[in-house]
Amino acid sequence: MDGIDSYTGIISASEGLYKDKGSRFIAYAYPVSSENEVKPLVDALKKEHHAAKHHCFAYRLGAGKDIFRVSDDGEPSGTAGRPILAAIDSVGVSDALVVVVRYFGGILLGVPGLIQAYREAATDALSKAGKVERFATASFELEFAYEEMNTVLKLMKQSAGVEIKEQKFDLQCLIKADVRLSAVENFIETIKNTNNERGTRIQCRPVQAAPTGD
Numbered sequence: 001m002d003g004i005d006s007y008t009g010i011i012s013a014s015e016g017l018y019k020d021k022g023s024r025f026i027a028y029a030y031p032v033s034s035e036n037e038v039k040p041l042v043d044a045l046k047k048e049h050h051a052a053k054h055h056c057f058a059y060r061l062g063a064g065k066d067i068f069r070v071s072d073d074g075e076p077s078g079t080a081g082r083p084i085l086a087a088i089d090s091v092g093v094s095d096a097l098v099v100v101v102r103y104f105g106g107i108l109l110g111v112p113g114l115i116q117a118y119r120e121a122a123t124d125a126l127s128k129a130g131k132v133e134r135f136a137t138a139s140f141e142l143e144f145a146y147e148e149m150n151t152v153l154k155l156m157k158q159s160a161g162v163e164i165k166e167q168k169f170d171l172q173c174l175i176k177a178d179v180r181l182s183a184v185e186n187f188i189e190t191i192k193n194t195n196n197e198r199g200t201r202i203q204c205r206p207v208q209a210a211p212t213g214d
Contacts, residue, residue, distance in 0.1 A: 005136040005181035007063045009095040016124025018117050022105020025117045027084075027125035030097045032059060035067070038097055049101045056080035056118060059097040060088050063136035063181075075102075079114035087122035095134060098122045135161070137178035139207035142191070144173050148200050155194055155202075159187050176207065 009031055016027035026049070030041055038059055046055050054073045058081045061067035070081025084098050100121045109117060144152050149169060156162055156175065161183030166176040179187050191204045 005063055007065070007094050007134055007136070008092055008131050009134040010093055010126065011130035011132045014125050014128035014130075016121050016126070016128065018121035018124060020105075020109055020113060020117050021107040023107070023109065023117065024103045024105070025100050025121035026103075027098055027100045027121035029122070029125040029129045030099075031095055031129070032061070032097045033095055035059075035061065035069075038069075041097060042099055045099050045101060049103075051103070052101045053104045054080065054102040055099060056084060056102070057097060057099040058082070058085035058088060058122075060085065060094050062094055063134075065089075065094045075114060075118075076111060079111055080118045083115045083119035084122040087119050087126060090123070091126050091131075093126070093131065096126070096129075098125060135180045137161075137163075137180055138184050139165075139176065139178050140187075141203075141205050141207055142175045142177065143203040143205075144175075144201065146171055146173055148202060149173055151194065151198060151200055152202060155190060159183070159190060162187060 010029060014029045018025040028045060032038060042055060042057055049055065054075050056071055056073045056075060058070040059068060068085060070085050072080040084100055088096050088098060100118050142152060146169065152175065156164060156177065161180030163178045164175055165178055168174045188204060191202050194200055195202055
């Protein structure tokens, strides 16, 4: 699990604007953590701006910034999605989606004009979104007996890079937690050592991420 696990994301949704020769380019930046979040956001903007001619977007995801997609939505190839992605990359963020809605002003801007417009609109939105350090994590489920609860909670509290996301206490207890990638090996080893030294039966299993849809 070694590798990059920290990266920069955006704090909040924001809006930007660029105008040229009567055309308006309204940009919306969103923090997103998966591809599943993209379509509902784009669809909502298409509904809100149903009179606009184009709803172009780009996103980049993950600590390694290796997941991305661009859409020109009817604009000449390479004049919208790629410039939006370039704006995302220029500010050095990931887990970010930018959608740019264009209202045509009646005058053609040409390829250079479109590239500049989409990039400038996206840059304006991103400049208002704020930045925050994020960490790539792996999700785990811990299952254990009720009498082991105090031991598990103490273990979780003392383990670096661990965040409890959900917990259920009953005769059999369940905790779901996100663990920073660089801390996963130590986290698993700590649980093994606890079981060996204390005779506990804490079960730790990774949670598989849900498959993304189109």
